[in-house]
Amino acid sequence: xxxxxxxxxxxxxxxxxxxxxxxxxxxxxxxxxxxxxxxxxxxxxxxxxxxxxxxxxxxxxxxxxxxxxxxxxxxxxxxxxxxxxxxxxxxxxxxxxxxxxxxxxxxxxxxxxxxxxxxxxxxxxxxxxxxxxxxxxxxxxxxxxxxxxxxxxxxxxxxxxxxxxxxxxxxxxxxxxxxxxxxxxxxxxxxxxxxxxxxxxxxxxxxxxxxxxxxxxxxxxxxxxxxxxxxxxxxxxxxxxxxxxxxxxxxxxxxxxxxxxxxxxxxxxxxxxxxxxxxxxxxxxxxxxxxxxxxxxxxxxxxxxxxxxxxxxxxxxxxxxxxxxxxxxxxxxxxxxxxxxxxxxxxxxxxxxxxxxxxxxxxxxxxxxxxxxxxxxxxxxxxxxxxxxxxxxxxxxxxxxxxxxxxxxxxxxxxxxxxxxxxxxxxxxxxxxxxxxxxxxxxxxxxxxxxxxxxxxxxxxxxxxxxxxxxxxxxxxxxxxxxxxxxxxxxxxxxxxxxxxxxxxxxxxxxxxxxxxxxxxxxxxxxxxxxxxxxxxxxxxxxxxxxxxxxxxxxxxxxxxxxxxxxxxxxxxxxxxxxxxxxxxxxxxxxxxxxxxxxxxxxxxxxxxxxxxxxxx
Amino acid sequence: xxxxxxxxxxxxxxxxxxxxxxxxxxxxxxxxxxxxxxxxxxxxxxxxxxxxxxxxxxxxxxxxxxxxxxxxxxxxxxxxxxxxxxxxxxxxxxxxxxxxxxxxxxxxxxxxxxxxxxxxxxxxxxxxxxxxxxxxxxxxxxxxxxxxxxxxxxxxxxxxxxxxxxxxxxxxxxxxxxxxxxxxxxxxxxxxxxxxxxxxxxxxxxxxxxxxxxxxxxxxxxxxxxxxxxxxxxxxx
Numbered sequence: 001x002x003x004x005x006x007x008x009x010x011x012x013x014x015x016x017x018x019x020x021x022x023x024x025x026x027x028x029x030x031x032x033x034x035x036x037x038x039x040x041x042x043x044x045x046x047x048x049x050x051x052x053x054x055x056x057x058x059x060x061x062x063x064x065x066x067x068x069x070x071x072x073x074x075x076x077x078x079x080x081x082x083x084x085x086x087x088x089x090x091x092x093x094x095x096x097x098x099x100x101x102x103x104x105x106x107x108x109x110x111x112x113x114x115x116x117x118x119x120x121x122x123x124x125x126x127x128x129x130x131x132x133x134x135x136x137x138x139x140x141x142x143x144x145x146x147x148x149x150x151x152x153x154x155x156x157x158x159x160x161x162x163x164x165x166x167x168x169x170x171x172x173x174x175x176x177x178x179x180x181x182x183x184x185x186x187x188x189x190x191x192x193x194x195x196x197x198x199x200x201x202x203x204x205x206x207x208x209x210x211x212x213x214x215x216x217x218x219x220x221x222x223x224x225x226x227x228x229x230x231x232x233x234x235x236x237x238x239x240x241x242x243x244x245x246x247x248x249x250x251x252x253x254x255x256x257x258x259x260x261x262x263x264x265x266x267x268x269x270x271x272x273x274x275x276x277x278x279x280x281x282x283x284x285x286x287x288x289x290x291x292x293x294x295x296x297x298x299x300x301x302x303x304x305x306x307x308x309x310x311x312x313x314x315x316x317x318x319x320x321x322x323x324x325x326x327x328x329x330x331x332x333x334x335x336x337x338x339x340x341x342x343x344x345x346x347x348x349x350x351x352x353x354x355x356x357x358x359x360x361x362x363x364x365x366x367x368x369x370x371x372x373x374x375x376x377x378x379x380x381x382x383x384x385x386x387x388x389x390x391x392x393x394x395x396x397x398x399x400x401x402x403x404x405x406x407x408x409x410x411x412x413x414x415x416x417x418x419x420x421x422x423x424x425x426x427x428x429x430x431x432x433x434x435x436x437x438x439x440x441x442x443x444x445x446x447x448x449x450x451x452x453x454x455x456x457x458x459x460x461x462x463x464x465x466x467x468x469x470x471x472x473x474x475x476x477x478x479x480x481x482x483x484x485x486x487x488x489x490x491x492x493x494x495x496x497x498x499x500x501x502x503x504x505x506x507x508x509x510x511x512x513x514x515x516x517x518x519x520x521x522x523x524x525x526x527x528x529x530x531x532x533x534x535x536x537x538x539x540x541x542x543x544x545x546x547x548x549x550x551x552x553x554x555x556x557x558x559x560x561x562x563x564x565x566x567x568x569x570x571x572x573x574x575x576x577x578x579x580x581x582x583x584x585x586x587x588x589x590x591x592x593x594x595x596x597x598x599x600x601x602x603x604x605x606x607x608x609x610x611x612x613x614x615x616x617x
Numbered sequence: 618x619x620x621x622x623x624x625x626x627x628x629x630x631x632x633x634x635x636x637x638x639x640x641x642x643x644x645x646x647x648x649x650x651x652x653x654x655x656x657x658x659x660x661x662x663x664x665x666x667x668x669x670x671x672x673x674x675x676x677x678x679x680x681x682x683x684x685x686x687x688x689x690x691x692x693x694x695x696x697x698x699x700x701x702x703x704x705x706x707x708x709x710x711x712x713x714x715x716x717x718x719x720x721x722x723x724x725x726x727x728x729x730x731x732x733x734x735x736x737x738x739x740x741x742x743x744x745x746x747x748x749x750x751x752x753x754x755x756x757x758x759x760x761x762x763x764x765x766x767x768x769x770x771x772x773x774x775x776x777x778x779x780x781x782x783x784x785x786x787x788x789x790x791x792x793x794x795x796x797x798x799x800x801x802x803x804x805x806x807x808x809x810x811x812x813x814x815x816x817x818x819x820x821x822x823x824x825x826x827x828x829x830x831x832x833x834x835x836x837x838x839x840x841x842x843x844x845x846x847x848x849x850x851x852x853x854x
Contacts, residue, residue, distance in 0.1 A: 159647075160647075160649055161813075163649050163679070164649060164651045164853070165813060165853075168813050171772045171773075172772070173769055173772060174769070175769040175770060175771055175772065176768055176769060176770050176776075177770075177771070199741060199742045199743065200741045200742070201741075202712055202739050202741060202743060456710075456711075457680055457708035457709060457710050457711055457713075458679070458680065458708075458711075459711065460711040460712070513711055515711075515712065515739070516679055516680075516708065516711075517679075518645075518646070518679050519645075525645055525646075526645065527645060527646075608644070608645030608646075609645040609646075
């Protein structure tokens, strides 16, 4: 292992930028390959803008194919948004396109090609916008940390392989060895039953990510894991780390062993600070965190892929020589029934016997509608974040009336209904008598309706009862002993600007067939779909239901996705929202930007089908 | 037959590529071509080397494809038998394709054509299934089915049992078959995937002929049942 590369991408400041798009030889793996470079670097330069200024970006295409740049997360005129076919015609070979727009926001964002698979070949970079007003937090130094997934393969070939053998890149499948262990532990009958649904549905419990470390080299600021990126700090400094996931297909779980991270912004927007040990960053998401490292040591910035097939890494150190231990990648998790959006009320065979109820008095909780024979299992994600599973102290919770709830999901702190419930957070529960859940939206566990277009050879599963997954840290992060950021932790720093209730709800189902490698929304792929029409000025709720076994990072261009995380007065504004498998999530949108906008899954090999035009007029 | 195939392919490819409007130079459902050599193996029985193959290709899009498949056996410089299919394959459910087209079976000096209809896909519990019914001349009807299972011993070492049977409605001595269940075959292959696309393997094949078909085989100086160790490769692109 080397001491690390100071591989900051070049930084460009100012109001006028010339960006040249060229093919460029790179070598990340020991083999020379052609990448798509911006001003000669892969990734491209970090662009520094100032809030309130008007920027001009002249993008010259020196490739032999069309290109484009999309300014991800920027609120701007749709003709400047850079999506070929919607915003403009794309940039033809040899041509220059001039983007010009006023920068009306601050924070960390990124930019990337919206043409072909150029994003996979390195055509992306980070945008940092200095705020007009002072930062609401203090820091002495900052580092941009971009995460990427590089492959030596031609992305067209990657896509072809997935079409021919969808598990091509999955080398973490369950094997006979796993089966034998399970048989020893659980016996034949239970093992058979545990696997029954998966076998019948022909789904893999290890179907965590489509493209893995088998082909990917995970990069942190263009440094490979072997090289490692290196960032410097001085004694006593507060360091702002701007994390951007610029990868094509990879979610990362990020932590810095030995350091608490205070998350201060999500998708460029300030949030109420949250202190965590770890966060999951979906493709295209941004998180800004502040750390206060101790100058007597170095730290590893560790970003393992969700599929646990590899990691990107860097070192934060007070000098150029100190190193820190690199943690092992966590064990590969198995997807559970919960991740399939199963209706848990039919799961009487589940073993919940492991749950320690701590002797507290929860007698007032009426769970009578639940068919939860045998007690509860804290290792089940359904109960993962439930305090009963964590706290030893269990004062009386008498008086909680859950009798009107559809508890088919169980008492689940990952349900936003309970996410903000004190029982899920506070140590002291003595005061919960008489909680009234009468007015709450209990739709979390209600079965959903699926459109007729969701039935057919192109869709291999539908969630029966998707849970509201916002306070579930997600597959592979549940109960890992670390404080993991969840969406339920996100509260906008400033009050919600548009306080109107949504006038209507648009429910969209994320659909696909993994083995045929087809992706769609409501079972209809982009090529066959009509645009989603929004009236200018209206406030609508988008509810996304994930009918697949993968997390999809859904990116709505042009307007904010105000994520409903529990407090409608402080909705965090996001540009990209993860929808967990078998779960649903909702956000409010104010349609305050005219034009034709792209709305899609940001997994590069999903977006061709899982895509909609949103038309605001 | 061969000429017909040559004429058919461009037409079908053209039909398959009647694309939906592409966006940004990307096609969500491009025409793909998969070449498959599911097995190519050598074994030895009665002091004779026997080479057998099973493979072909598909070309097409997500839900509609053209399949060309061939399997057969050669020994002592002669093709002892082959079964060839040209099929239009249409996805009818998440895991199943309906396949319809032509079947051309050969034995030395003879061949038969059939209209073939079948299903191909993944049954619950991960059984890869290929089941066909074929209608030939003189009211001949052939039933054929094959089931295959893959056990992952490790991420790269795969143990794969398979079973196959054939049955006929009518006697056809020239083709060496009689009415009823004609034969059952079973195989067990242990392959090592050096890459997903390339895996050498060792295996054992067992085959047994029944009834009139067995009588025809023994009358011809052959065996009604045989067991053979094989070495082979599996590859695709």
